[in-house]
Amino acid sequence: MHIPDGFIDAPVAIAAGAVAIGAVALSLRGARRELTETSAPMAGLTAVFIFAAQMVNFPVAAGTSGHLIGAALAAILIGPYAGVLAMTVVLSVQALVFADGGLTALGLNVVNLAVLATVAAWWVFRGVFRLTRGRLVVAAAAAGFVSVLAAAGGFVVEFLLGGTVPLAGDTVAAAMFGVHAFIGIGEAAITALVVAAVAGVRPDLVYALRRLRSSDPAVSPAAAEKVTA
């Protein structure tokens, strides 16, 4: 769910817009390196995939369902920089073409769902991947879980700084983290399952495997084979 206009006050929304622009500029520089072999259309098609994946509902319990955010998936599949760009484009198209998420709140939504979620997912993925000596599924699940909490954390900070709503900050924080811990479990499961499915067919498409296996001797070839098997 995207933040609408007026939910967070204007100074904080504009500041978030500035942070988002800075983060996107950094990602544009970084993405040139990530995208050398795959190039920009791939990031565009990944944005399409994330958008389509968000439309697939997962049954939770009688009648209710949830959907994916996709930031962790983007970070693992095409890298953190290109992932930030793909998520930013998904959010921008949702705001500009589908009226989903406020135009002046785009900066807030990009900071939470594109920047914080993707970057946190990548750091956690890399850390867990190394710690577990290349357990792709475990690392992807951890990244999915943390990405949701990072986005929720971003919202809580924005709310404390510029919330226009008379609710106690600690109540909001508790509610946000409580609900999103649940959502995070779903995101973790789906992210891990999808990454495993892709790695099973085309491991060469998974950016995280290309990058972490070639640069990190700690990841044994045996573990790598186990994932692709």
Add this chain to the structure above:
Amino acid sequence: MEGLYLAGDSRIHRLPAQVKVVAALFFVLVVVTTPRERVLAFAGYAVLVAAVAALAAIPPLRMLRRMMIEVPFVVFAVLLPVFGLGERVTVLGGVSLSVEGLWAAWNILAKATLGVAVAVILGATTRPQDVVGGLARLRLPALLVQITGFMVRYVDVVVDEATRMRTAMAARGFTARHLNAWPAVARSLGTLFVRTYERGERVHVAMLSRGYDGSAKAWSLGTSPAGPTVWATGLALPAAALAVAGAAWWSTW
């Protein structure tokens, strides 16, 4: 991709996308920076939005249906006066509501509704590929324009692919009712990613062979540039909003 687009030939439809995007953004900026106590100003903004929607010939019912996307926040706003903190008033014989909560609910409802309405008008009068062209003309970095362009161009293809996969799964007797459906749904998403990516590779190679160089210019082909008069026409909306804000500021309301 169609998005919210409603084919038409109104003056709003004909405005270049870059002008509409900037005008919508400025208008919403004026709205969200207006203090919530200036109730009359929001009425003025609503009149402006309604006038633009009428100019764009968007049927009111259709407009309302598309604005339903903000419903979750409306529910949240309605609950605010009940759970809000601070001073309370009693209305309707016994219901105690938070004064601050009522103001906050009004603030969110007014600003979010105006924001959604403007975005719906933008989406209804601008084809998604023209939004990409407009962003290119606004000098968005080429890489972002490319990503946006590919997304807009291939959303339908990929969503259709996903629909076919779902149909095929249903034909094999699959129903997603329980948690144990997750692995199957996730595997189909994995397959969708691989197919999407491989399609992207093919398309990209085909485009390169026809001379595509990845510049933003390729995406603004077929869209019109905007001269000063056109910009002035488009920016009349945020300018009128500023005038409304100014008037509300000086009045006691």
